[in-house]
Amino acid sequence: MNTTTAEYLVSVKTDEDIINVFRTMPTRPKTSKGIKSQNNKLEKWAMEKYPNWQEIKVIPAFEAHQ
Numbered sequence: 001m002n003t004t005t006a007e008y009l010v011s012v013k014t015d016e017d018i019i020n021v022f023r024t025m026p027t028r029p030k031t032s033k034g035i036k037s038q039n040n041k042l043e044k045w046a047m048e049k050y051p052n053w054q055e056i057k058v059i060p061a062f063e064a065h066q
Contacts, residue, residue: 007061
């Protein structure tokens with residue numbers, strides 16, 4: 001059975017250091033519109049969690065392990 005969850009590596013650069021967090025989302029988008037939407041959700045989450053952010057990168061975990 002295929003899994004429907006997707007893991008992402010969210011890298012947040014702040015004025016102090018770089019924080020890397022793995023985040024699991026309940027769905028794995030297939031379309032480009034869905035991928036953009038998922039990335040936007042992750043970026044907004046990172047902006048709320050780390051208000052002193054300078055740069056945010058969202059990388060699907062399967063690409064981060066290569």
